[in-house]
Amino acid sequence: MQRRLPLLLVLVLGIFGAAAFVIPHPAVRGVDEVMRNDVIRIITAFSLVLGVGSIIRHHLIKIRRKAEHWPFSWVTLITLVVSAILGLFGGIDPASPGILFRAGGVGRFLGTFHIQVLYENMMVPLAATMFALLAFFMASAAYRAFRARNFEATLLLIAAFILMLGAVPLGRMLIKPLPEFAEWILTVPNTAAKRGIMFGVGLGTMATSLKIILGIERGWLGGGGK
Amino acid sequence: MFLALTLAVTLAGIAPASGVTAADRPNDGGSTIQVTWTRSPDEGIIGYRVLRRADGAVEWDTLTMVGRFIARYNDQAAEDGTRYQYAVLAVSDTAAAVSEPSAWAASKPQWYNSERTTALIGSLIFTFLIVFFTFQARSGRKLFIRRIGGLDAVEEALGRATEMGRPILYVPGLSSIADVATIAALNILGEVAKKTAKFGTPLIVPNRDPIVYTVAREVVKEAYTSAGRPDAFNPDMVFYVTDQQFAYAAAVDGIMVREKPATNFLMGMFWAESLILAETGASTGAVQIAGTDAIGQLPFFITACDYTLIGEELYAASAYLSHEPLLLGAIKGQDWSKLLILGLIIIGTILQLTAGVPVIDIF
Numbered sequence: 001m002q003r004r005l006p007l008l009l010v011l012v013l014g015i016f017g018a019a020a021f022v023i024p025h026p027a028v029r030g031v032d033e034v035m036r037n038d039v040i041r042i043i044t045a046f047s048l049v050l051g052v053g054s055i056i057r058h059h060l061i062k063i064r065r066k067a068e069h070w071p072f073s074w075v076t077l078i079t080l081v082v083s084a085i086l087g088l089f090g091g092i093d094p095a096s097p098g099i100l101f102r103a104g105g106v107g108r109f110l111g112t113f114h115i116q117v118l119y120e121n122m123m124v125p126l127a128a129t130m131f132a133l134l135a136f137f138m139a140s141a142a143y144r145a146f147r148a149r150n151f152e153a154t155l156l157l158i159a160a161f162i163l164m165l166g167a168v169p170l171g172r173m174l175i176k177p178l179p180e181f182a183e184w185i186l187t188v189p190n191t192a193a194k195r196g197i198m199f200g201v202g203l204g205t206m207a208t209s210l211k212i213i214l215g216i217e218r219g220w221l222g223g224g225g226k
Numbered sequence: 227m228f229l230a231l232t233l234a235v236t237l238a239g240i241a242p243a244s245g246v247t248a249a250d251r252p253n254d255g256g257s258t259i260q261v262t263w264t265r266s267p268d269e270g271i272i273g274y275r276v277l278r279r280a281d282g283a284v285e286w287d288t289l290t291m292v293g294r295f296i297a298r299y300n301d302q303a304a305e306d307g308t309r310y311q312y313a314v315l316a317v318s319d320t321a322a323a324v325s326e327p328s329a330w331a332a333s334k335p336q337w338y339n340s341e342r343t344t345a346l347i348g349s350l351i352f353t354f355l356i357v358f359f360t361f362q363a364r365s366g367r368k369l370f371i372r373r374i375g376g377l378d379a380v381e382e383a384l385g386r387a388t389e390m391g392r393p394i395l396y397v398p399g400l401s402s403i404a405d406v407a408t409i410a411a412l413n414i415l416g417e418v419a420k421k422t423a424k425f426g427t428p429l430i431v432p433n434r435d436p437i438v439y440t441v442a443r444e445v446v447k448e449a450y451t452s453a454g455r456p457d458a459f460n461p462d463m464v465f466y467v468t469d470q471q472f473a474y475a476a477a478v479d480g481i482m483v484r485e486k487p488a489t490n491f492l493m494g495m496f497w498a499e500s501l502i503l504a505e506t507g508a509s510t511g512a513v514q515i516a517g518t519d520a521i522g523q524l525p526f527f528i529t530a531c532d533y534t535l536i537g538e539e540l541y542a543a544s545a546y547l548s549h550e551p552l553l554l555g556a557i558k559g560q561d562w563s564k565l566l567i568l569g570l571i572i573i574g575t576i577l578q579l580t581a582g583v584p585v586i587d588i589f
Contacts, residue, residue: 203538204406211553219548
């Protein structure tokens with residue numbers, strides 16, 4: 001029963017979801033949208049509690065075991081508690097203050113330290129910093145990719161060289177039709193290869209969905225459904 | 227009002243729009259009536275005002291004003307079952323001219339979208355092939371599946387980690403459970419976890435999505451149980467990190483640098499963080515096996531990882547690793563479907579180019 005019920009649910013809801021693709025009637029589409037949006041939101045809300053529990057347990061274990069860089073686990077836990085309090089009781093931004101920032105609340109000592117301010121001034125710059133690292137990683141990856149170790153790598157190197165040269169004025173100065181040729185490489189062979197992969201991905205997605213709906217693939221249940 | 231507007235036509239001498247039609251929009255969920263008209267031949271027209279009145283109403287309501295080159299409007303505010311009549315008012319700088327009203331029309335929801343018939347037939351053929359080859363596999367027929375280098379390397383990579391006494395890092399992508407690539411990644415995780423349980427290799431599974439985290443934990447737990455090592459399962463090996471994309475990338479990078487896993491699995495859906503993860507992993511000297519259906523990220527993985535599962539190989543991986551005949555049967559069905567599509571493309575191209583048959587219109 002522990003396995004049959006989820007399998008039955010998946011079978012019924014899977015067929016219903018597929019049917020909604022060809023049935024535009026609100027009686028079907030409405031239920032489908034509720035399943036896709038509302039039900040997933042409710043499940044996410046519950047799983048978020050488990051997620052927060054996981055973070056707390058993971059870092060408490062690190063602190064208890066004095067694992068490498070364990071003091072940073074304190075930083076994570078304190079930040080988690082502070083941002084939760086600010087988010088739950090402080091309102092989203094200064095325009096919509098929560099109980100912490102209303103008259104008499106402790107928020108008067110914090111000024112404009114709302115969750116939105118915290119997010120915009122800490123999370124956003126930190127994320128941008130990580131994103132900026134991509135430029136350096138691209139350079140090192142490009143170096144690795146363009147080493148002509150074998151025939152495929154040599155082809156890649158030549159194609160990349162033509163594309164780069166075709167994208168700058170120097171390319172047209174050296175060989176007049178080079179930008180058009182670079183554009184052709186991008187729109188014809190490159191698109192053909194991409195479409196080939198997309199065909200495979202589309203069929204793979206459908207096959208995986210079918211295997212799950214029909215109960216052939218049970219890996220998501222854990223243990224292969226044995 | 228209609229009479230007054232008609233009078234304006236006469237006075238100003240502006241030609242109105244003609245041939246106004248109104249009909250229920252086909253293949254939709256109702257509430258929409260398509261209105262079309264033939265534009266006024268008058269050069270001075272600046273636009274058309276679409277007018278509507280419900281059955282029994284005297285007054286005409288203005289629905290919208292559209293540009294002078296427009297001759298179509300979808301009234302999406304119709305009440306199903308109520309009859310409406312439409313007229314179009316041609317407007318110039320100095321005057322307006324109203325058309326003859328359309329016939330009465332009512333919207334209604336449909337039970338079948340005939341525009342998707344081709345997709346439905348294709349899906350049914352695909353389903354038939356999958357089921358057919360699954361039954362073939364069940365009857366014991368030996369099916370040939372081509373070798374996939376990245377998946378052949380899994381056992382070797384796990385053995386390497388065990389010998390080195392280092393953990394395995396498994397990243398199940400950054401997408402939600404609604405993404406099929408994530409489900410494929412979790413299926414592979416189950417097979418990898420069975421092997422780590424067998425070898426006694428530590429496993430680290432950081433998660434970005436809370437639902438994926440809960441499913442991944444259950445998958446790993448069950449894999450350890452089915453491998454006969456439930457005692458070796460540590461709930462802390464699968465944990466939730468954050469839902470912020472780059473914060474997650476920073477956390478996983480930190481794990482790669484601190485824990486120095488011998489093997490990194492990057493499976494599922496990835497975005498801009500793919501290269502950040504793969505390059506950091508490469509810098510630590512780990513064997514890296516990646517798999518994604520994100521075409522934009524594939525070049526990064528091919529460059530920075532030792533093995534890459536391209537597109538559909540990601541979906542075939544769990545069947546390949548488990549050697550489960552039923553799952554292999556589904557892969558066979560998938561291959562035959564590809565062959566069918568390829569054949570249709572070739573025949574369609576020949577017919578369209580040589581005989582001028584508009585094959586593309588069928589789809």
